Amino acid sequence: xxxxxxxxxxxxxxxxxxxxxxxxxxxxxxxxxxxxxxxxxxxxxxxxxxxxxxxxxxxxxxxxxxxxxxxxxxxxxxxxxxxxxxxxxxxxxxxxxxx
Amino acid sequence: xxxxxxxxxxxxxxxxxxxxxxxxxxxxxxxxxxxxxxxxxxxxxxxxxxxxxxxxxxxxxxxxxxxxxxxxxxxxxxxxxxxxxxxxxxxxxxxxxxxxxxxxxxxxxxxxxxxxxxxxxxxxxxxxxxxxxxxxxxxxxxxxxxxxxxxxxxxxxxxxxxxxxxxxxxxxxxxxxxxxxxxxxxxxxxxxxxxxxxxxxxxxxxxxxxxxxxxxxxxxxxxxxxxxxx
Numbered sequence: 568x569x570x571x572x573x574x575x576x577x578x579x580x581x582x583x584x585x586x587x588x589x590x591x592x593x594x595x596x597x598x599x600x601x602x603x604x605x606x607x608x609x610x611x612x613x614x615x616x617x618x619x620x621x622x623x624x625x626x627x628x629x630x631x632x633x634x635x636x637x638x639x640x641x642x643x644x645x646x647x648x649x650x651x652x653x654x655x656x657x658x659x660x661x662x663x664x665x666x
Numbered sequence: 667x668x669x670x671x672x673x674x675x676x677x678x679x680x681x682x683x684x685x686x687x688x689x690x691x692x693x694x695x696x697x698x699x700x701x702x703x704x705x706x707x708x709x710x711x712x713x714x715x716x717x718x719x720x721x722x723x724x725x726x727x728x729x730x731x732x733x734x735x736x737x738x739x740x741x742x743x744x745x746x747x748x749x750x751x752x753x754x755x756x757x758x759x760x761x762x763x764x765x766x767x768x769x770x771x772x773x774x775x776x777x778x779x780x781x782x783x784x785x786x787x788x789x790x791x792x793x794x795x796x797x798x799x800x801x802x803x804x805x806x807x808x809x810x811x812x813x814x815x816x817x818x819x820x821x822x823x824x825x826x827x828x829x830x831x832x833x834x835x836x837x838x839x840x841x842x843x844x845x846x847x848x849x850x851x852x853x854x855x856x857x858x859x860x861x862x863x864x865x866x867x868x869x870x871x872x873x874x875x876x877x878x879x880x881x882x883x884x885x886x887x888x889x890x891x892x893x894x895x896x
Contacts, residue, residue, distance in 0.1 A: 602886075
């Protein structure tokens with residue numbers, strides 16, 4: 568193993584770990600009330616929406632429609648695993664139809 | 667069965683479909699790494715030490731001889747900046763986890779484990795047992811799949827051919843629905859989705875997650891009214 572490869576892996580590892588750890592200490596001194604609390608409460612759905620936005624909004628009709636079907640399945644509180652399978656089956660069928 | 671075992675097993679049950687989806691992605695990454703001349707040992711070390719799918723894909727893409735150490739380090743930081751938002755949000759739910767063990771939680775924090783942990787925290791206090799039930803199988807799958815891909819040097823086909831690439835989106839959508847709290851949530855999602863999609867179309871890289879997440883939070887901040895607190 569080359570030493571530069573090892574250095575790169577360690578550098579990437581440290582950088583990645585810092586992003587994962589820093590958030591735990593970020594809010595220690597922040598007063599969590601009022602609008603600040605509202606903003607933090609909104610963070611999980613906002614980040615989740617941002618993660619999926621390119622796939623469901625900018626990829627194609629198959630992905631957008633499959634996302635809607637998945638959302639409906641989740642709305643009816645089907646178990647997570649079932650919802651994921653419904654999403655996968657939908658996207659495969661829709662891609663073959665709309666392909 | 668004691669409560670720790672039960673928590674651990676419910677974590678395993680929730681993460682099972684995601685594990686399946688990790689396999690072809692991990693094999694694919696290992697294959698790409700091998701094609702760039704990264705040895706199986708280096709690939710496995712990267713999966714263990716970095717343990718971040720999207721950062722690893724970007725790194726393999728940029729990998730050449732001599733290895734650009736600083737550029738790769740900086741890129742990993744940028745690609746994973748979204749984890750600052752995720753760990754900040756999760757920090758409000760880790761009180762049941764001893765302070766000295768919280769660095770372990772941070773190591774295992776991925777988009778998927780974060781989403782499942784946030785979902786759990788909505789229903790009951792997040793325990794280390796549940797979190798490890800989610801994280802250990804996920805990490806083991808990633809290590810084994812990426813290492814195997816690097817050794818085989820060829821993937822078992824395109825994950826998108828059987829729709830497995832959509833498994834992650836489907837999981838995030840399901841978990842997202844659990845955060846629905848009425849019309850105010852709609853505003854957050856529109857702000858986040860619009861800003862994330864626009865950012866994705868304009869800028870390369872994963873900035874869209876940070877931009878969308880902050881836009882949604884900013885919307886909630888700006889539209890907050892004192893009388894909303896019942």
